[in-house]
Structures are given as structure tokens and as C-alpha cells.
Amino acid sequence: MIDYSEYLDFIKPIVEEAGKFIIDSFGSVHTLDHKFKFEFKTKVDDDINDFLLQAIQNKYPKHSILSEESTKPENFNDWVWIIDPLDGTLNFTLGVTDLFAISVALMYKEEIILGVTYAPIRKEIYYASKGHGAYKNNERLLASKEMELSESVVAIEYGKYDRTSILPYQKRLLENDGVLYTYVYCNASVPMCLVADQKIQSYLALELDLWDMAAGVIINREMGNIVTTISGDPWDISQRSVLVGSKYLSDDILNKFKNI
Structure with missing residues (x-):
């Protein structure tokens, strides 16, 4: 089994660092830019996107990147980073809930092999890599209990x-x-x-x-x-x-x- 820990060890602290854009601006951003009728973004979306793209491109210049807030490349190589810099932009802008997050995944040969989701206001970071389990704030997530x-x-x-x-x-x-x-x-x-x-x-x-x-x-x-x-x-x-x-x-x- 391939060990993907190198990539998780790289991206997890980068995503946590990107969360500072949200922490520093939560409650002060009230303007939404409409990408189309029911899709929005703010300057914070763009700032996080630029930060993540630069970090990934500096570390893995041959990897492709697919991001919600960037031009989509025509061709991908085997390694593709998938980014949503701020999922829940409307929640973030309204400021009435903490239900929004940064989400980054890595795909290898069209298979998702790791993912990180960070909700900075909730102080919750979830992450997983293929074959190594899933975690929240360094605690392993257990299998679901039986429920009606x-x-x-x-x-x-x-x-x-x-x-x-x-x-x-x-x-x-x-x-x-x-x-x-x-x-x-x-x-x-x-x-x-x-x-x-x-x-x-x-x-x-x-x-x-x-x-x-x-x-x-x-x-x-x-x-x-x-x-x-x-x-x-x-x-x-x-x-x-x-x-x-x-x-x-x-x-x-x-x-x-x-x-x-």
C-alpha cells in the first residue's frame, strides 16, 4: 500500500494556516459577489484560494489543481489537488452560524486518496488518507453505531x-x-x-x-x-x-x- 503520509503532513498545517483568513475576518465581511444566481464568493474565498495554490505549486509544481475559485485546467496529470477554499460562503458572510469550512483533497489516478476539512471557528479539523483511518483533532473517528x-x-x-x-x-x-x-x-x-x-x-x-x-x-x-x-x-x-x-x-x- 502506498504511504500518503507525506502529502497529508504537508497539506494539513497549510489548511490550518489558511484558516487564519477566516478567523481574522469572520463577522466583518458582509458583501457577496455573485458568480451566478445561487453561487457566491467573497474576497476571503479568493485570499484562501491564492494562499493554497501558491503553497501547493511551490511544493509540488508538477501536480494539477482543481479549485472552485480558479480557471479549470484543460488537462490533468495523475496527481490532482481539489480545493474548495470556503465551503459555506453564505453562512460565513451572514455571520449567524459557524457552519463553513476549508476543504482540500488529493486525487491520484482518479481516486481520492486523502482529504482535509477545517472549520476554524468551530476549531475542528477532520482528515483522512487511504488505508490509514479518519481523524478529528488527532482523535480517530470510530465506526458508526447501530441506530434506527x-x-x-x-x-x-x-x-x-x-x-x-x-x-x-x-x-x-x-x-x-x-x-x-x-x-x-x-x-x-x-x-x-x-x-x-x-x-x-x-x-x-x-x-x-x-x-x-x-x-x-x-x-x-x-x-x-x-x-x-x-x-x-x-x-x-x-x-x-x-x-x-x-x-x-x-x-x-x-x-x-x-x-x-
């Missing part, structure tokens, strides 16, 4: 392009002895980590980009959770949908979605 669907809290995400596309799934989750509650977090990185941390039991979305979910996928896989598409197919980097949850609940949730 009726006791479960599930996070959902509105579509980026069709805002209502998730609503039939939410309705199925809530009806007929369904889940306890559903939440919308306005980002993917934090709720995916909360699933890995067993704070909530599942997360699902229909319209995500790779930078939204890459780190969360490897973190959940490494702590033992199931990662599929919302239709139950194996998840890979070409997918736009994702369903993350424990082995005890994934089948029950997928059964709720039959014939949608």
Missing part, C-alpha cells in the same frame, strides 16, 4: 441549479415512520464531517461539484461509512450526487427513494 431510521437526523442540500430537486427526497425521508429530522447546512463539507463524527446520521445531495464532496468522501470511507450516489450506485469522481451514511441506515434510506 426513526432516531436519525439527515442533512440535505438544495440543488445548485434546480433548487427544488431535493424536495421529493426530503418528503420521503419525513413521511411514514421516517427520520427524526432533516437539516439544510448550506454547504457539503461540514455536514459530511458531522456524519463521520456521528453527530448526524446521513447526508445527501443531488447537485454537487467534486470540490464540494471529495474530502468528505475519503473521510467517511476511512471511518467505515458507506458512500454511494443518491440512487445507490457506487460513487466515483464523475458523480454529481452523493449519499453518505452508516451501513445500518444506507439501505433504509435508499428504500425510501424507490420510484422517485
